[in-house]
Amino acid sequence: MGNEPIQAELIAVLVAVTDGAPRVLTIENGSALPSGPLETGHRSLQAGLRAWVERQTHHPLGYVEQLYTFADQQRGGGRGISVSYLGLTREAPVLDPDAAWRGWYEYFPWEDHRHPEGQRHVAAIVRHLAAWAGPVPARQARLTALFGAGEGWNEELVLQRYELLWEAKLIPEARRARQGAPAPVPGLEMTHDHRRILATAIARLRAKIKYRPVMFELLPRDFTMLELQQTMEALAGQSLHKPNFRRLITQQDLVEETGRTTSGLAGRPAKLFRFRPAVLEERRIAGSKLPLVR
Amino acid sequence: MGNEPIQAELIAVLVAVTDGAPRVLTIENGSALPSGPLETGHRSLQAGLRAWVERQTHHPLGYVEQLYTFADQQRGGGRGISVSYLGLTREAPVLDPDAAWRGWYEYFPWEDHRHPEGQRHVAAIVRHLAAWAGPVPARQARLTALFGAGEGWNEELVLQRYELLWEAKLIPEARRARQGAPAPVPGLEMTHDHRRILATAIARLRAKIKYRPVMFELLPRDFTMLELQQTMEALAGQSLHKPNFRRLITQQDLVEETGRTTSGLAGRPAKLFRFRPAVLEERRIAGSKLPLVR
DNA sequence: TCCCTTATACTCAAAGTGAGTATAAATTGA
DNA sequence: TCAATTTATACTCACTTTGAGTATAAGGGA
Known part of the structure; x- marks a missing residue:
């Protein structure tokens, strides 16, 4: 009976997509997700997480979403609470030599x-x-x-x-x-249940990309249709039907043409697109479905 | 800097549907959601919640899902963490005179x-x-x-x-x-951000009924199509097209006929259905969409 | 110039969805 | 007893969405 003082820990699943591969920020030679204690002076859990991640990566954190909270036994017999978060960014070099980006399919081949x-x-x-x-x-x-x-x-x-x-x-x-x-x-291991947390993050993100435009957190400002499609395919782990993907994106008014095109590469130059400002501004509504093939 | 011992609190949004009205268990004359501290000896947060709710209502708790975790300032200057949960049951008389079921639309007309x-x-x-x-x-x-x-x-x-x-x-x-x-x-108030938590629960449940068969936690073992439909309508807050609803439910193989029918009421007797055992057993997969009208 | 590669546009059938209409089987009441 | 009422159940139809394929356009390189 009675309340018991406990400790709170924040665990982050930071995701980026680079060259068609979903990547996740890890520490300790890829064997753990970055985590840290909730500190005094953080107004909220999310603020604590942002401060902590930005201190580690020196890179601003875009979209953040809570994943799951669970209680566990701390070393020392006490009880701890861990709150896990999913965050989307673009891959940036990390300063901490202990931290590194890894492909998430290394853990889930x-x-x-x-x-x-x-x-x-x-x-x-x-x-x-x-x-x-x-x-x-x-x-x-x-x-x-x-x-x-x-x-x-x-x-x-x-x-x-x-x-x-x-x-x-x-x-x-x-x-x-x-x-x-x-x-x-097959697949790399992780300490504690960090691999389970990563699985939760992947599942959440795969569900989310179908009805919320969160993709633009992972892409540069301008991108081609193929880059957009490949980013989606990377997250979903499935190939998409190109014409249908194009049709869906255009008819949902998610993007607009920039007027510029790619050049120097093989094949016909591709138009460059950007996300429509309305989508960027009020991404609370909207919905974007994705046509899975096979 | 440094970790700081804090207190953890569990907040429950217990939902039932009675006579076509979604109901939520409240305390303190409807001004708060039931909550209690995480106690020593609870293996997990969910176990803590279940124990705590069942002690209050003397009624087993069916489906449980975590909603959200947030940090706040405790009375006394310290920091607390609150973990909120959504639970589905059927309405049962509560023993605690402080607790009572209330229609959730009293808070969100x-x-x-x-x-x-x-x-x-x-x-x-x-x-x-x-x-x-x-x-x-x-x-x-x-x-x-x-x-x-x-x-x-x-x-x-x-x-x-x-x-x-x-x-x-x-x-x-x-x-x-x-x-x-x-x-x-209009609408009743609640202390702290309990009304916000209730809003989170409603939103989550409204999304969930469209792709997961959680409805059977809220219905008796046998039910008519109309009862099923009205329970969905109660949660969604919208009317559904009767023939289309029927078509969807039957073609998704969610239910099976019991062989019995209602009697004594006005109109043609309705067949009684029950959820198919396969749905009950492995409700981890599946999906049930609902056809909203208007 | 021809060929290769990638981008973009169009077509078509099948499935799904929204909305309405028709028939069946009970109770109610003149 | 029988018509009116009420609720349940079955069927139809147009329209939209979706999956999958084919055709054309526009660049670079041999």
């Missing part, structure tokens, strides 16, 4: 379906999971719903897939107790 | 568009907001996007509308400083 390797990872995982599921109908149903081969892949169920793998003891972080057994699932 | 009164509330609010907006284009744009008369009412923007009203000083809680001025917006 089975979530990238733009190339055939992703499919192969899924196939391998399904074989493991089939053994785990055995004849139990409920397990088989979850397996096909989450990893269902090709046809019904739902790119938003990142967290559910991770949790299923965890349950099946295929995630190394879940098997610390068992020694010797090799990790059956 | 302008959000109920099933009856013409809602439209009238909106019209009155728009008049106030037009004065506040004046000739400023950005304000006018937000006004029409959020309260746009009739045509484009988006029932999910509950929180955005509340925040606009707050900004325009039309929410009594925001004008404590100014004495004497009558509240220009």
Whole structure:
């Protein structure tokens, strides 16, 4: 009974997209997400996070969204509360030698379906999971719903897939107790549940890009249709149908032409677009759907 | 600098739907949401919330989802963290004489568009907001996007509308400083930012019912199509087209016939349905869209 | 100049959606 | 008893959205 003083920690999932690869800021050689204590003098949690990140990266933080809060046991026996955030920026060199940008598919290779390797990872995982599921109908149903081969892949169920793998003891972080057994699932590990937090962030972002114009946080001011499309594809981990993507973007009035075009590259020059000011200003409303292919 | 011990508080938005009215559990004569400190011995935040709610209501808590976490100044100068949750149940008599179920539209009369009164509330609010907006284009744009008369009412923007009203000083809680001025917006008040938390919960639930089958937490085991529809309408605050609603529900295989029908009431007896076991069991996937009318 | 590459425009069928109409089966009351 | 009323259920139809494919345009390089 009674209230108990605890400690609060902020964890950040900072995302950028560079050269068609979604990237996430990590520390400790890629094994953890940046985090820090909530400090006195921060007016709000978000203010605390912004101050903390900008001190580390010397780069302003754009869009920020809360992910999830959970309680855990602190080292020392006490209790702590961790509040995780998703933040969108563009990749900038970090000053802290301990911090580095990493591709998020290094941690979730089975979530990238733009190339055939992703499919192969899924196939391998399904074989493991089939053994785990055995004849139990409920397990088989979850397996096909989450990893269902090709046809019904739902790119938003990142967290559910991770949790299923965890349950099946295929995630190394879940098997610390068992020694010797090799990790059956590819991908880098992270300390504590940081990889789970990253899964939450990916899922949230994949859902969000479909109904909110958050993409412009990740792109330069001017961009081509293809750059826009490839950024979306990078996040969704799926290829899009080019003409349909174009149709959707233009008819939703998300962008406007700048009048300029690219040059020097192979092929016909592409028009440069920018996001319409109305979209930038009041991004609280609006909605942008994305046409997934396959 | 440095970590600072703080206190953690859990705030619950418990929702039920009774006789076509969404209801929320309140305390202190409807002026606050139930809340309590995170206690020692609770394994997780959700476990803490469940224990706490079930001790108060003596009623099991079904679906639970985290809403938002924020930091605030505690009485006494210290800092506190509040974690808010949305929970779905069916209305049960509460033992605590301080607690009572209230219709959520008592706090947000302008959000109920099933009856013409809602439209009238909106019209009155728009008049106030037009004065506040004046000739400023950005304000006018937000006004029409959020309260746009009739045509484009988006029932999910509950929180955005509340925040606009707050900004325009039309929410009594925001004008404590100014004495004497009558509240220009109808609806019951709540202490602190509890009404804002309730707005968050409504928005979240209105979004969720469109792509996740959470409705069955709010309905008895067997129900008619009309009961299902009216529960949805209650949450969405909008009327639905009956044949289309029926078509959607049946073709999504959400429900199955029980074989029994209603009797004793006026009109043709209605078939009784129940949610399909597959939906109940693995409600992690699936999706149910709802056809809004008007 | 021809070929390769990328950008952009157009077409078409299938599926989904909004809105209305028609029929069925009970209760109610003259 | 039977017509009126009420609610449930089934069907139709036009319009929009969506998935997928094909065709044309405009540059660079051999």
